[in-house]
Amino acid sequence: MEKKNNPGRLHPVMFAGTGSDVGKSIIAAAFCRIFLQDGYRPAPFKAQNMALNSFATPEGLEIGRAQAVQAEAAGVPCHTDMNPLLLKPCSDKTSQVVLNGKPIGNRSAMEYYKKNKHDELRKEVYAAFDRLVARYNPIVMEGAGSISEINLRETDLVNLPMAIHAKADVILVADIDRGGVFASVYGSIMLLSEEEQKHVKGILINKFRGDLRLFESGVNMLEELCGIPVIGVVPYYKDIYIEEEDSVMLQTKNLQATVGKINVAVVLLRHLSNFTDFNAMERDPRVHLYYTNNTDEIHKADIVLIPGSKSTLSDLYELRRNGVAQAICQAHREGSTVMGICGGYQLMGQEIYDPEHLEGRIERLPGLGLLPVTTCIQQEKVTRQVSFRFRESDQICTGYEIHMGTTVPVDGIEASPLNRLNDGTDDGYFINQKCMGTYIHGILDNAAFINFLLAPYADKLTQTSFDYQAFKEEQYDKLAAHVRNHINMPLVYQILKGDA
Numbered sequence: 001m002e003k004k005n006n007p008g009r010l011h012p013v014m015f016a017g018t019g020s021d022v023g024k025s026i027i028a029a030a031f032c033r034i035f036l037q038d039g040y041r042p043a044p045f046k047a048q049n050m051a052l053n054s055f056a057t058p059e060g061l062e063i064g065r066a067q068a069v070q071a072e073a074a075g076v077p078c079h080t081d082m083n084p085l086l087l088k089p090c091s092d093k094t095s096q097v098v099l100n101g102k103p104i105g106n107r108s109a110m111e112y113y114k115k116n117k118h119d120e121l122r123k124e125v126y127a128a129f130d131r132l133v134a135r136y137n138p139i140v141m142e143g144a145g146s147i148s149e150i151n152l153r154e155t156d157l158v159n160l161p162m163a164i165h166a167k168a169d170v171i172l173v174a175d176i177d178r179g180g181v182f183a184s185v186y187g188s189i190m191l192l193s194e195e196e197q198k199h200v201k202g203i204l205i206n207k208f209r210g211d212l213r214l215f216e217s218g219v220n221m222l223e224e225l226c227g228i229p230v231i232g233v234v235p236y237y238k239d240i241y242i243e244e245e246d247s248v249m250l251q252t253k254n255l256q257a258t259v260g261k262i263n264v265a266v267v268l269l270r271h272l273s274n275f276t277d278f279n280a281m282e283r284d285p286r287v288h289l290y291y292t293n294n295t296d297e298i299h300k301a302d303i304v305l306i307p308g309s310k311s312t313l314s315d316l317y318e319l320r321r322n323g324v325a326q327a328i329c330q331a332h333r334e335g336s337t338v339m340g341i342c343g344g345y346q347l348m349g350q351e352i353y354d355p356e357h358l359e360g361r362i363e364r365l366p367g368l369g370l371l372p373v374t375t376c377i378q379q380e381k382v383t384r385q386v387s388f389r390f391r392e393s394d395q396i397c398t399g400y401e402i403h404m405g406t407t408v409p410v411d412g413i414e415a416s417p418l419n420r421l422n423d424g425t426d427d428g429y430f431i432n433q434k435c436m437g438t439y440i441h442g443i444l445d446n447a448a449f450i451n452f453l454l455a456p457y458a459d460k461l462t463q464t465s466f467d468y469q470a471f472k473e474e475q476y477d478k479l480a481a482h483v484r485n486h487i488n489m490p491l492v493y494q495i496l497k498g499d500a
Contacts, residue, residue: 009137010040010496012168015204016143016159018184022175023206025066026242027234028142030483032074033476035138043136044070047125047158048085048144050095052273052310056400056441060384061101062086065276069243070140073476084128085121085157087112088273088310090359096310099124103381118155125157126165133166138496141168148191160196169201169495172228177207177236182218186225201495202231204487209236212486231495232487240478241283241471243276261288262457265301267328267344268293270318271311274402277341278305280445280468286454295327302457303337304328306344308403308441312377313354313362316347325368337434337456338370341444342403345428345437349373350410358404371429371437372413377405386440387422390449391430396422397449399442407439419443445469 013031015024028044035042049064055078057063063083071078080101087095094108099121111117133139144158147170156162163170174185185203192200203222208215212233219230266278268291275291282289290297298304306328309315319325332338340348349367354377357363367375385400397419409415409429418428418436428438433456443449445468 008497010035010493011498012045012133012139012141012163012166013492013496014141014143014159014163014166014168014170015173016147016163016170016200017145018148018172018174018188019146019178020144022173022178023234024142024173025070026479027173027204027206027483028140029070029073029242029476030479032070032140033480034484034489035140036073036075037477037480040138041076041136042074042138042140043076043132044074044082044142045129045132045139046083046142046144047129047162048087049083050087050089050144052088052271053276054086054088054098054274054402056383056385056402057101058385059101062098062103062381062383062402063101065243065274066142070142072472073479074140076136079132081128081132084125090310100128101383118157122157122161125162129162129166139166139168141166143170146188147172147196148188150191160192160199163199164195168199170199171202171204171231172200173204173206175207176205176215176233177209181205182222182225185222189226189228200228202229202492204231205233207236208233229488229491231491232483234483234486237482240482241279241475242479243279260460262286262303262454262460263301264289264303264305265298266291266305266307267298267319267324269307269309269315269343271309271315273308273310274342274441275307277307277441277444280466280471281450283468283471284450284466286460286466293322293324295323298324298327298331299334301331301336302460303339303453304331306338306340306347308341309343309347311359312343312346312375312405313352313359313365315343316352316365316367317362319347319368320365329368329370332370332435335434337453339435339453340371340437342401342439342441345371345439346375346405346407348437349375349407351375352405353377370435371431372410373407373429373437374410375405375407379404382439386427388419388427388440390419390443390452393448393452395446395448397443397446399440399445401439402441403439407437 015028017024032042044067051064053065055065055068061080067083068078086098089095147159281287348370351374353364381404383402416430417426418430430436
C-alpha cells in the first residue's frame with residue numbers, strides 16, 4: 001500500500017443510502033483505505049448498527065463487525081466510539097442493546113423507539129462522535145437503511161440528524177442493480193427537510209453492470225433533477241473479497257462437496273453469529289467451505305464447524321428437530337473432524353442450562369455429547385481480545401471472545417484445554433485433533449491453527465499455507481483502487497474542504 005503525506009483538515013463524510021444493502025459499508029471501507037493512502041488518518045463511525053456479527057475491541061468491548069473492518073481498512077485500532085450503539089437481534093421483535101461496548105438489556109422495537117429513551121441515547125452517540133473527531137481526520141460515517149424513513153425521523157440517531165450534528169457532507173449511495181435508481185435517488189432527496197437537503201453534497205451510483213457509457217445520460221439527468229453532482233458510478237465486482245456485515249447471503253455459499261480439496265461444512269444455524277470466523281478458510285485454496293443444514297452435505301464433509309449463535313438453546317432445539325444434530329454426531333463417528341466455536345462449543349457439550357431464562361423460555365437441553373463439558377448461561381457478558389497458544393504449539397495466536405456463559409468439565413472429568421491464554425488461563429476442550437471446542441472467535445484467522453486443523457487431511461493437500469492477513473490487506477487495496485478509478489476524487493476533496 002503506497003501512502004502519501006497530505007495534511008489538512010477535511011469535513012466528516014457520511015455515506016447514506018436510498019435503502020438497506022446498497023453497499024454503504026463497503027463504500028465506507030473503500031474510502032477509509034483511500035484516505036489512508038492519501039496521507040490522512042481516517043476513522044469509521046456508525047452511530048447505530050444492527051447486526052449479529054460483532055467484534056471485541058482491544059479494551060474488551062463490543063462493536064459491530066463492519067466498523068471493525070472499516071477500522072482495519074483505515075489502519076487504526078477499532079474502538080467503541082466508532083459504533084457506540086449496537087443492536088443484536090434476539091428474535092423478530094427484540095434485540096440486545098449494546099451501548100459503548102457493554103450490553104444494557106434487551107428491548108422490544110416499541111420500547112427502543114420511545115422518544116424519551118432515545119434522547120438519552122442520542123447524547124451518547126453524539127458524545128462518541130465528538131471524541132472520535134478530535135482524534136482522527138476525516139471521520140468516514142455510515143448511515144443505516146434509508147435516509148428517508150420519515151415515520152422514524154424523530155428517533156433517527158444515525159442518518160441526517162447525526163450528519164447535521166457532525167457537520168458532515170453526505171454522499172447518497174444508490175444501488176442501480178435493484179432497478180428504479182432515478183426514483184430512489186430523487187424520492188430520497190425530496191423526502192428530506194430543507195435543512196437536511198443542504199447536507200447532501202453528492203450522489204454515488206453503486207453496483208453498475210455493463211457498459212458505463214450507457215449511463216452517461218443518466219448521470220446528467222440525475223444531476224439536473226436533484227441539483228447535486230454525481231461523484232461516480234462504481235461497477236459491480238466479483239473478484240474483491242471484503243468481510244460482509246450480515247449473513248443474508250450465506251445460503252448462496254451452500255455448495256456441494258468437491259473432490260481434490262478438504263471439504264469443510266459450516267452448520268447453518270438459524271441464529272448464526274460471527275460468520276466471519278470462517279472467511280479465512282473460505283479463501284484458503286486448500287479448502288472447499290460451504291454453509292449447510294442438509295444432513296447429506298454434513299456427512300460428506302471432512303471437517304464440520306459449528307459456529308456461534310445468539311440463541312444457543314433455540315438453535316440446539318432446532319438441530320435436534322431437523323436431524324442435523326444426529327448427522328453431526330454420525331459424521332464424527334465416521335471419522336470427520338467436529339469443532340465448535342463459542343455457541344458451537346457450548347452445543348458440543350453434555351448440557352446447556354439457562355436458569356435465568358436469558359435466552360428465552362427453554363431452560364435446559366442436552367447437548368450433542370461430543371465433549372464432556374456443561375454450560376450455564378449467565379448474565380455477565382465476556383468481551384475481550386486474547387493472545388494464546390494452542391496445544392503443544394509455540395506459535396502465539398490472536399482472537400477475541402464475546403459470550404454469555406461459563407463452560408466447565410462435568411464432575412469427575414479433568415480439564416483438557418485446547419488453548420492456553422497469555423494471562424495463564426485456559427480455554428476450550430480438546431478430545432483429540434478431530435474433536436474440540438473453543439470460545440475464541442477469530443481462531444481460524446491464524447494460519448498456524450488452520451494448518452493444525454487441516455493436518456489429518458494432509459494427503460489431500462498440494463499447497464501448505466495461506467496468509468489471511470496479507471490477503472485482507474491486498475483486498476482493501478484492490479477495493480480502494482476499484483472505487484478510486486470510478487469516483488471523481490478531486491470533486492470529493494473539493495466537497496470535503498468546503499470548496500464545492
